Amino acid sequence: MVERLTHMGIRRTEVLAAIGAVPRHLFVEEALRSRAYDDMSLPLGLGQTISQPYTVAVMTQLLLGEEPLSQRRRVLEIGTGCGYQTAVLQALGLPEIYSIERLRPLHERAKQHLRAVKLLQQARLVCGDGYLGLPEVAPFDGILVTAAPAQIPLPLLQQLAVGGRMVLPLDDGHAQFLWVIDKTEQGFRETCIQEALFVPLVNGI
Template sequence: MEDKARHQGLRNQLVSVLEQKGITDKNVLDAIKKIPRHLFLDSSFEVHAYQDKAFPIGSGQTISQPYTVAFQSQLLEVKKDHKILEIGTGSGYQTAVLCSLGAKVFSIERQKELFKQTSSLFPKLNIRPKYLSFGDGYKGLPSYAPFDSIIVTAGAPFIPQPLMAQLKVGGRLVIPLGEDVQIMTLLIRVNETQFEKHEFGEFRFVPLLEDKN
């Protein structure tokens, strides 16, 4: 699992592209610059790893394009030691970005094969999320709540109530809402019963799967 000077050069170019597209959070850009995205992809995609594109990662899932990862991370306004719940571990790339930002990441994955694959990848890359869970993201992780912020990395038809309940007052929930095309949505919890809602345009995600059993 090599990370060479040419990979670093490609990451520097990618960061320039993200800056041109409006990503301004220096910490997020530094994380993108640091994390070897090619190691989260099948080796046949390595040549494309630092293009601003999504790619298949198996189990019908994708690794989000770097702009999307950076955009969601920027919306979270991550501070060191923030407790963050991530719904959809996927390839683990978004998890790695959040860990690099100093967050304590609790992540849930619904696809068994992907969960096993990513769980074994993290130690090899010295990435240390606080907790990885195989389960239903719609339910969140109530036993670890409340969270400073929650990030959903798949398209959801609605905002799951359990996730809203597990967010701290003042906390931020970033979720792509919609069926075919999603609107990136930010909820800020104002108090026990009220949330502020902000919308940030169209994105495309794979669907958020619910455990029907």
């Protein structure tokens, strides 16, 4: 899988190492484990999916940008799902990781998965409305949104630190595209990266 991701343009060695270190088969349904390392999304139930490995890798690489890992000290993930993306962020060695999941069954399942790979102690998992972020912990050096809203959630913009970066898919009603939002002293810089396909981001529990 790591070799395939390299051929697909994932170049940051830290991201490739993190992907290689996390056993993806432990995060998918047992009946689907034979397909865990295929480059495809897989159903988790409750209308949710685990993203394909390339999507996880490219979003992680975009979150880091060209900066050293130390520039993304405090990271917020919106949409914990099964916990796989959370585990990849932890495998990078980032010191502060927070992740919000709206659905209680998935929140509990993610905790079980992260315990199984001995990574739960490194992240704070919260069951709540990801659209609102975690203002009590902000600002964040990085925000990763793994579901697609129609517009960039204002609370998340407000919780991004100067020098911070948000990576998220946006759904314009016709198609979804992956965007990078950088916060500078002068304001926000938005960059459209590529087409994407994510479940919708729901505002509210």
